[in-house]
Amino acid sequence: MESPTLFDQAVALTQASDDGFAGHTSAAYGNMVGPFGGVTAAQAIQAVLLHPKRLGDPAALTVNFCAAVADGPFSITARPARTNRSTQHWVIDMQQDGETVLTATAVTAVRRETWGATECNPPVVPAPADVNRVDGPFGVEWINRYELRFAEGGFPAQWDGAEHESSRTQLWVRDNPPRPLDFASLTAMSDIFYPRIWRRRATPVAAGTVTLSIYFHTDSDQLESMGSDYLLGQAQAQAYRNGYFDHSGQLWSETGDLLVTTHQMVYYKQ
């Protein structure tokens, strides 16, 4: 058995009651204020994944970031609100000092083989080895936990306020050090896209995700078969208006299977 990585340590939870779990933020995934939201989302789905009553794999997750998560301990309640024959609906709440800092809902499902198709194909980009690896622009810690190779739309080279027509980013990403993919790490990587408003405006506007949804088009077997392959990510904003913008994103496997579609609404200051 391999030794636990920093990601494994970050999403480690202890069951404290029927629906209750205890965890602790990870300094290794620290952001400018509090932890990287992707890891907070991963902690939320981890409570479902660890729950003894769970039915099936995650099919959808929506996480709402209600307040800055403080460095330190937290508790998570993950409650199965409705269990059907093949689907289960979860209501999740993360608290610190008796205050809600995150709410979430999730759907897990037992899936079976059906007709399938993909309409959103991966963009054509160079192979991971042919794309430069970069560090983040602000020296935040969590960026070091990922290998980021931007094929298009990397961090602004100059914060010169020049407005760009498109906020689209395309990148290869994997855990650093490489770690076998699972639903928790896939959840965290669904939030890998830095704020689209930075790409659009080349201005470091204060911004933070308010709500994030992830739809999973994969299963445990497929994730296991991928090992620690790179994922190809893409994201682009649709509208920025009066303090909030959204983006729509995708994660494909290294071999081109669409694994995740994801959306988020992001607060920005000006």
Added chain:
Amino acid sequence: MESPTLFDQAVALTQASDDGFAGHTSAAYGNMVGPFGGVTAAQAIQAVLLHPKRLGDPAALTVNFCAAVADGPFSITARPARTNRSTQHWVIDMQQDGETVLTATAVTAVRRETWGATECNPPVVPAPADVNRVDGPFGVEWINRYELRFAEGGFPAQWDGAEHESSRTQLWVRDNPPRPLDFASLTAMSDIFYPRIWRRRATPVAAGTVTLSIYFHTDSDQLESMGSDYLLGQAQAQAYRNGYFDHSGQLWSETGDLLVTTHQMVYYKQ
């Protein structure tokens, strides 16, 4: 004052306790089984809109359809889980006979003017008057409550099982009879797109939305200024796999402002 429309009646709720509301399904919005999901989602946000403690306008809504809603009464709990200076996070639960049939979360926000832009522009389609109005294919009641004018991707003309490359639909839509837009009707119209798998496969596969998210890029003043204008809607699936597909959609004003971006994950049988 105008007399209440069937939509007004459908989303009418009575406050029963601090966070509790009572309502009743509307036969006028009946679907094949139970009510049209868009109106159920509108009832969920209506509980927030009517709540005396609400801060600001809806910015985001995620609704999870946990079980078929039965024709008859229901209760909704809408609880402000966290109230910040300019944002508020809501947890919503709809019950029938003591069982949860819907869970939801919402974010409301007091918004102020900032820099803004749109990256997702409306498709070029003929004006509403130049696009044929159609009825639904199955004679379900709720379809009659909307004026639907498909510029692209209407209901399959023949259910011949011919596979199409794209599931994209573009349509003009408004309430029938016309009714001034508000957040409740905008929520319902965000679910106006019939299952993308029907468009893709020209096969009436059993399908039902499991989770729906709506991001609002508008406010009460803008909605009021639009009166009962048509909205331009667009939706397209991204992936269909093992019983679930997603779609990504948009609603623009008649004059081309992006009002809503929306996403859903839909169960399908085969």
